Amino acid sequence: MKFYSFLSRFKIKARLIIVFSLLLIFSLTLCGSTVYPLVRSVIQDNIEEELANTTTTTINMIKVAVDVSVRNYLRAVAEKNYDIVTSLYDRYERGEIAEEDAKEIADKILSSQTIGRTGYVYCLNSMGRVEVHPSEALKLQDLTGRDVVRRQISEKTGYLEYEWANPGESETRPKALYMTYFKPWDWIISASSYREEFDSLIDIDDFRSKIADIKLGKSGYIFIIDKNGETILHPWIEDNFSNYADVLGNSFIRDIYEQKSGQVHYEWKDLDSDVVREKIAVFEYFPEMDWIVVASVYADEIYEPLDNIIYLVLISVFLSLLVALPLSAVLGLSITRPVERLVDHFSKAAEGDMTIRSENSAPDEIGILSRKFNSFMDHLDTVEKNLNTEVGIRQESEYQRRLFEEVFINALEGISITDINGNIVAANPGFTTITGYEVDEVIGKNPSVLKSDKHDKSFYDKMWSKLALEGHWVGEIWNRRKNGESYPEMLSISAIRNSAGEATHYVAVFHDITEMKSKEEQLQFQAHHDALTGLPNRALLLDRMSIAIAHAKRLESRIALFFIDLDNFKTINDSLGHALGDRLLQRTTTRISNVFREQDTIARLGGDEFVIMVEDVTDERHLINQAKRLLMAFAAPFEIDGNELHVTTSLGITVFPDDGDDPGTLIKNADMAMYHAKGEGKNGYHMFRQEMHDRVERRLQLENALRTAVQKQEFVVYYQPKVDLESGNVIGLEALVRWIREDGEVISPLEFIPLAEETGLIVPIGRTVMEQSCMDQHEIRDKGGHDLMISINLSARQFREEDLLQTVKEVVDSCNADPKMLEFEITESVLMDDVEKTVDTLNNITAMGFSLSVDDFGTGYSSLAYLKTFPLTTLKVDRSFVMDITHDQDDAQIVETVVNMSHNLGLDVVAEGVETEEQAEMLRKFGCAKGQGYLYGKPMPLIELISFLKARL
Structure with a gap:
């Protein structure tokens, strides 16, 4: 009660200020005393955690640096x-x-070499046998039982980490090596070292600067020591810490030695100032190098923010008071000011301000009084507005008149007003700007003074008729300026009517569209011309060709079409840049234009393709001369940006009506003829002939039929015997695909196999052959009485399929076929494409139990060095060498060499295409034991094959 009596002595504003100030001081004091210990504890924990994280990060960084340094060192030794x-x-x-x-x-x-203290260099071969080793006891030993050796055999090059125990050692130790592969001797050269000796292989300077860059507080740092106290890395101490124990008082080092990981607080005397300050050290043991990494900082530097919290709390109390006092005053004003404001409203209303209103809508007494005041002022305002309405209408009319006058004078469009008789009564400055006539020169005259000669009388009759009927006309019209120049304008004429609806005047608004018409013409040109060369584009060419063909049909004349394509333009474009390529195309346009007549149409279809249409052609000799002149035009090199470019061109020529009677056909046939010219060596021309079209049509028909044949399973498997050349006994079969259409037509493999390869249809066809061969394997054995190896051809496209191995396994498993009696034949070209991947695929195939042979050997120019790396069992000598061995010494020598080489490599040899006994005799003389050809049996279907085999039992 005493406090209340004390407050009642003051006004409302003063009471609020006192109460708010006391509450604020009490609240901030209580909050500061509670929060400060919690904040200090959290900050301290965060700082110590950050030091621990810094130590861990440093160790991880050193691990990475050590690994990289050791890897590079071992690699350098191996490569040396x-x-x-x-x-x-x-x-x-x-x-x-x-x-x-x-x-x-x-x-x-x-x-003789050593790496570090006990590391060494040794060599293995691909069989896991030791070729070179410091220990004589290990030389020539087979170490394939060791996992790391199997990994070396598999990978041959690169870096490996592994566990190793030397003879006599009971436990393994971490070790690392880097290996390279010397293929001629099949040596895997390895440089190895124990991980515990890595410290002898690294240079501490490799990561000194990185650790020096780590900052802890203002003057904290990272240092590294070993378990004996020797300094590995320190900003200024270089020898054993124990040498500084008495001087610096750093006996804390003993704690670090004993604990290896943790933290310590200690006193540190600075050498320069002799001032003793508290420090904190967080340390962690690095077992890989037997090091201890220490993060050391001054306590007063990292805890400095905590000491500032007290000052912040005091400052906050002071600032809060500065804010609270004005707020208290504002609250007091919010209570007393509405009354003062309402009094002020009454005063202003009494002085004549009818717009004054009270904004107080509170439900208290002052709010009710304010609303009554507003009702009174609304009534007075209504009376005043009624008096001002008449004055406002008159002022608005005057404003509109002035506005229309400004628009009339400042409009960019020309405006003229005529009376009902068509005489001009007014015109604006825009009229003068466009027509050149001053206003006083046309007042009282008819707009016909602007009439040009572009329109006839009927045009104006229709215009005035519509204007009289509808009261409005809009359209494009040509008029004449005062200087006699004709120009196009967009004109709008509207009738002005009185209150009775009668036309009293006409207003014409127009603007000059000369520039717009020019842009339209430019867009029209761009739509039908090439942007780079300015030549007609495809659309304009087709339009002109249609017109020319119609004209030629009437006159029974001929038209020629030249289709031009630059040779190797893409190479120039890719190597020297598109900008230079564009300039080359522009120069090309000039050279083509110099050869042909001005009336001939030269068009660019896109890229480096040009078409020239020549009308009124007399004979073919003229076209050939034109083609030769065009080729000669490109004989001289192009000089562009300091580059001398030798560019040639290929031409295709078609003639209307001989080679087509519409633009599309003529262009297509000319394009076809051009590609024939390219196929004949480029830099030439070719006249279109119907047989070109027929060949393309035949190919398209064959491709469509081939797709249908795959769906309808029109392919059958024939088998050709392989025989022992000495005894004539059948020792194997080759599965060959044949295409027999529903109508009985037999398509030659030479015709459809290349097309199947190109289209990818060889994959399903090859699977069909594989499935049929696997199914026939049992019938050949059971009914034919022979258990024979069946050879199946794998095409390049099949061999590169990602699911080849899965497909083979699925087919063999589904047919219950014996992989050991199946052989895959692959051409030389397939072997030499991506050798590393090929070896991997072939190894997987042989691992499944299949045999492998090289088909058509001698035609693929394979390297013997590579050949011996493939897991092959047989070489098949191509028939092109066998067919002439009896009278061609070179072919005979080649076959004999292949046979000898195959024996040296431990491979069987099968000669293809044996058709005469003389060839067989010479092959036997060369030591070739196996053959295949029409001398012993042609390819035959399964039923015929079984009869063939039974006859030989």
């Missing part, structure tokens, strides 16, 4: 020894030393 072995091999290749001497020298050099 690879160079040594390569050099010795080169000496052997040059005949300077024997190969065994070269290997012995390499053995001594490599096995």
Whole structure:
């Protein structure tokens, strides 16, 4: 009660200020004393966690640096020894030393090297046998039982980490190696080292700068020591910490040695100032290098923000008071000011301000009084508005008149007003700007003074008729300026009517559309011409051709079409840039134009394709001369931006009506003839002939029929025997696909196989052959009485299919076929395409139990060095070499060489295309034991094959 009595002595505003100030001081004091300990604890925990994270991050960074440094070191050693072995091999290749001497020298050099303290260099071959090793006991030992050796055999090059125990050691130790593969000797050269010795292979300077860049507070830093206290890395201490124990008081090092990971607080005396300050060290053990990484900071630097919290709390109290006092005053005003404001409203209303209203809508007494005041003022305002309405209408009319006058004078369009008789009574400055006539020159005259000679009398009759009927006309019209120049304008004429609806005047509004018409013409040109060269485009060419064909039909004349394509333009465009390519096309346009007549149409279809239409052609010799002149025009090189470009062109020529009677057919046939010219070596011309079209049509028909044949399963499998050349016994079969259409027509494999390869249909066809061969395997054995190896051809397209192995497995499993009695034949070209992937695929096939042979050997120019890396069992000598061996010495020598080479590689040889006994005799003489050809049996269907085999039982 005493406090209430104390407050009642003051006005309302003062009471609010006192109460708010006391509440604010109490609240902030209570909050500060509660929050400060919590904040200090959270900040301290965060700082210590950050130091621990920094230590962990540093260790991870060192791990990465150590791994990279060691990997690079081992790689350098391995590659250096690879160079040594390569050099010795080169000496052997040059005949300077024997190969065994070269290997012995390499053995001594490599096995004498050490890496770090106990690391060494050794070599394995692809069979896992030790070729080079410092330990004589391990040489020539088979180590394929070791997992790391199997990985080396598989990968041959790269970096490996693994566990290894030397003979006599009971536990494995971490180890790493880097290996390279020297293919000529089949040596996997490996440089290895134990992980515990990595410290001898790295340079601490590799990551000194990175650690130095890590900042902790203002002067904190990271340092590294080993378990004996020796400094590995420190900003300024270089030897053992124990040497500084008495001087610096850093006996904390003993705690770090013992704990290895954790944190310590200690006193540190600065050498420069002799000031003792508290420090915090967070440390973690790095077992891979047997190091301890320490993050050290001054306590007063990291806890400095905590000391500032008290000052912030005091400042907050002061600032809050500064804010609270005005707020209290504002609250007091919010109570007393509405009354003062209402009094002020009454005063202003008494002085004549009829717009004044009270905005107070509160439900209290002051609000009710305010609403009554507003009702009174509304009534007074209504009376005043009625008095001002008449004055407002008159002022608006005057404003509209002035507005229309400004529009009339300042409009860019020309405006003229005529009376009912068509005489001009008014015109604006825009009229003068467009027509050149001053206003006083046309007042009282008829607008016909602007009439041009572009329109006849009927045009104006229709215009005035519509204007009289509808009261409005809009359209494009040509008029004449005062200087006599005709120009187009967009004109709008409207009738002005009185209150009775009678026309009293006409107003004409027009603007000059000369520039718009020019742009329309430009757009029209761009729509029908090439933007780069300015030549007619395809649309305009087709239009002109249609007109020319119609004209030629009437006159029974002829039209020629030249289809031109630059040779190798894409190469120039890609290598020298599109900008230079565009300039070349522009120069090309000039050279073409110089050859043909001005009346001939030269068009660009796009890219580097041009078409020239020549009318009134007399004979073919003229066209050939034109073509030769055009080729000669490109004989000289183009000089563009300092580049001398030699560009040639290929031409296709068609003639109307011989080669087509519509633009599309003529262009298509000319294009076809041009591609024939390119196919004949480019830089030439070719006249279209019907047989070109027929060949294309035949190919399209064949492709469609081929797709239908796949769906209808029109393909059958024939088998050709393989025989022993000595005994004549059948030893195997080759599965060959045949296409027999529903109408009985037999399509040659030479015709449809290339097309099937190109279209991808060879994949389902090949699967059909594979499935049928696998199913026939049982019947051939059971009914034919022979268990024969069946060879199935794999095309290049099949071989590159991602699911090849899955397809083979599915087919064999579904037919219950024996993989050991199936052989896949692959051409040389397939083997040499992506050798590494091919070897992997072939290994997977042989792992499934199948045999592999090379078909048409001798035609693919394969490398013997590569050939021996493939898991092959048989080479098939191509029939092109066998057919002439009896009278062509070169072919005979080739076949004999292939046979000898195959025996050296441990491969069987099958000669294809054996048709005479003389060929068979010579093959036997060469040592070829197996053959295949019409001498022993033609390809035959399954039923005929079984009869053939039974006859040989």
